[in-house]
Each structure stands twice: as C-alpha cells, then as structure tokens.
Amino acid sequence: MRVLLFAHLKDRIGHEEFELTLPGPTSADELWRLLIATHPELGSFRPSVRLARNGEYADRHTCFLNTDELALIPPVSGG
Amino acid sequence: MRIEILISSRSIDLQRPFLEYLDVGMGALASFTGIVRPEEDTRTITALEYEAYQPMAENIIRRIIEEIATQHPCQFVGVTHRIGTIPVGQAAIHIVASATHRAEAFHMLSQFMDRLKQDVPIWKTRAHDQDPLVLHPPQ
Numbered sequence: 715m716r717v718l719l720f721a722h723l724k725d726r727i728g729h730e731e732f733e734l735t736l737p738g739p740t741s742a743d744e745l746w747r748l749l750i751a752t753h754p755e756l757g758s759f760r761p762s763v764r765l766a767r768n769g770e771y772a773d774r775h776t777c778f779l780n781t782d783e784l785a786l787i788p789p790v791s792g793g
Numbered sequence: 794m795r796i797e798i799l800i801s802s803r804s805i806d807l808q809r810p811f812l813e814y815l816d817v818g819m820g821a822l823a824s825f826t827g828i829v830r831p832e833e834d835t836r837t838i839t840a841l842e843y844e845a846y847q848p849m850a851e852n853i854i855r856r857i858i859e860e861i862a863t864q865h866p867c868q869f870v871g872v873t874h875r876i877g878t879i880p881v882g883q884a885a886i887h888i889v890a891s892a893t894h895r896a897e898a899f900h901m902l903s904q905f906m907d908r909l910k911q912d913v914p915i916w917k918t919r920a921h922d923q924d925p926l927v928l929h930p931p932q
C-alpha cells in the first residue's frame with residue numbers, strides 16, 4: 715500500500731510517502747494501529763487526520779487493501 | 794451544467810471573461826477571488842505556500858459543485874486554485890458561476906467556499922516573512 719502524506723504530516727515524518735504492507739483486507743482501526751506501529755509519531759495526529767482510500771474519504775466501515783493508495787488528510791486549509 | 798476545475802502553480806488569470814461559457818437565458822455571472830493577505834496568525838508575511846492532493850481535490854471540488862447545484866442550479870461553474878508560493882496581494886482561488894438568476898450564482902459561490910474549507914485536500918503549508926513560519930493547524 716502506498717501511503718501519501720501532506721502538509722505538517724510530511725514535515726513531521728520527514729518524507730511525502732512510504733509503503734505499508736497489510737496482512738490482508740484491513741479495517742480503518744487496524745490500519746491506524748499498523749500506521750502508528752511503523753511511525754509512532756503519527757499517533758498524536760490520529761484525532762485530526764482523515765483517511766482517504768484511492769482519493770475518497772474513508773469511514774469506519776472502509777476496508778483497505780494492499781493495492782490501495784492511502785492518503786492521510788490533516789485539517790484542510792485551502793482558499 | 795458545465796464545470797471547469799484547474800489546480801495549478803500558475804498565476805490565476807482574473808481577466809479571463811469566461812464569455813465562452815455564457816448560455817442563452819443566463820442572467821447572472823458572479824465571481825469570488827480569494828487573495829493572500831499580508832497577515833497570517835498576527836504575523837506580517839510576504840507570501841503563502843499551498844499544496845494539494847490534486848486528483849482527490851479535483852474530484853471533491855466537482856462533487857461539491859454538483860451537490861450545491863441540486864439546490865442552486867447553475868449553468869457553469871469554474872474553479873481555479875493556485876498552489877505553490879503565492880505572494881501577498883495575489884489570488885489563491887478564483888471561482889465563477891453563471892445562472893439564470895443572481896441568487897443561484899451567489900449561493901453557489903458562498904456555499905462552495907464553505908465546503909472547500911471543510912473538505913477539499915488543499916493546505917496552506919508555510920508563510921514567508923523574514924523568518925519562514927511553518928503553519929501547524931490546531932490538533
């Protein structure tokens with residue numbers, strides 16, 4: 715799974731994307747656990763970051779696959 | 794309804810008349826331009842940096858416009874959002890809406906901007922002054 719980072723997340727992690735291997739179809743909660751296990755600094759951002767699966771906002775029912783493109787969407791500030 | 798979306802690092806052409814999108818029967822053409830102000834978080838700045846998750850931003854912008862149009866039909870909506878470094882006084886976003894009557898066009902502009910600031914994956918990332926300030930939104 716390709717994981718994209720934006721804005722201050724990119725600054726904090728130090729790069730704009732990384733790869734994450736899922737054990738199989740994965741729930742949003744389990745995905746967060748995997749993300750934080752590999753990048754503990756993401757833990758503090760969880761309350762404010764939305765997940766996007768293949769360019770669509772995810773919800774707690776979304777199932778993620780290894781072939782997906784995941785984006786971590788911090789609070790937006792366009793316009 | 795025709796929709797035009799452009800997310801680009803190029804300066805926004807505010808002089809474009811959009812005449813090619815004027816349909817017969819259209820009575821209103823309204824626009825809004827968001828301009829980089831010289832202050833950010835009480836600091837004086839010279840520019841702002843923006844970044845976007847571009848494919849998703851374009852899709853979300855289109856969806857927002859289509860949703861608003863179910864209540865406020867328009868003939869044409871054009872959205873241009875600039876990314877990269879934008880100097881103070883220059884446009885970060887420009888939106889144009891044409892409709893039969895002015896109410897629909899004004900509602901489209903107003904509601905679109907509200908939704909943009911909630912859902913479209915575009916961010917201000919840095920403010921430039923003598924000491925570059927990294928913008929961190931509240932947790």
